[in-house]
Amino acid sequence: MPQPPIQPKTTSLQQAPKLLPSALLAELLERIDTDKRLVVLDMGHAMASTVRFFGEYRCQLNFIDLYAEQFILTPDPELTHSQRVAAMREALNLAPSAKIDICLFWDIFNYLDDAHTKALIEVLEPHISTATGALVINPRDSRHYLPFYRYGIADQDNFMQVESTGTQPTIFARSQRDLNNLVDYFAIDRGRLISEGRAEYLLFENRNIDKTDRSMI
């Protein structure tokens, strides 16, 4: 049963960035071949700490800033699936042959309804390989409030979070099981509880996994 959207909140004062300990980022980096040139897709805003962090690697770091797209700020429920896919494809602007090593989804799925989440997953599919790893931040369950943050990477043991300004877009909270089913060819490999009622998930491409009622945390 889909959860009703949670009412958003508005903030006006931007806070200083804070560290958010992560147990899974280091594991993701261990499981990725960091000796080769990395292709990193960050769905969020460009953060200074993320640029500094990946500056130590030979890599291409891509900032998509999906949070600023119209389909999140003012979603149009009348769009067809093909229109949503087209809008998502334009927002991502990926070269046809691009292959992603690390995908930083942050909490983007919470701001996408099921239809747009499916569109995102569909558009990403040609760019995902068995070596692709991804990170997601989500409320522990669909009852938990989602704080309004921007995220980055501080070091391999810490994310960076900074409170966002403005109005928080509509939230589509999901359970871990519902999220795991929505992300299709991705599967939640591990999950860890983090502060403020949230969890971090490590995802890898896995089309053969049985997703029925599999809890990671």
Add this chain to the structure above:
Amino acid sequence: MFSKYKKFISGSDDSSLESDNKAGIFQPSLQSAVIGAGVTIEGQVISHEDMVIAGEVRGAVIAKNHHIHIATSGIVKADITAKIISVEGTVTGNVTGLERVIITATSNVQGNIECPRVTLEDGAKFKGSIEMNPGEPTQSILPIFPVTSVKKRSSSAGSDQIGAKAS
């Protein structure tokens, strides 16, 4: 020294110029060229000295051995190639720094950045890709494409090139 530029650069008050100095972002020499806030240039700009762009440039900007600084009032719809590139204003196009690229908090950049050392300040609006290769200076200079072809270029680039909207 900066008083020389203040009259040309609208929107660059004393504080922004001081912050430049503190961060060591841009310290133009007396030989630095200035494209003033009221100036629009269409075409290829090739500079053999440091340059401040406070006006608008459409086309291409090249200064292989020098520093290009886009002031807060500067609008560049062009690919930029320079030794050092610092941005306080607006850039739409590909940015190739042979030594260093600095994207400051006030900037708005859409395009692909290629440089061994990239610094981005929190608050900057950036959409695109950053190609980093620490310890290795950029050996080759990207071909200069018209701004209107940036998106096309990124979609036909190498196997793992990811494009960004720059038009």
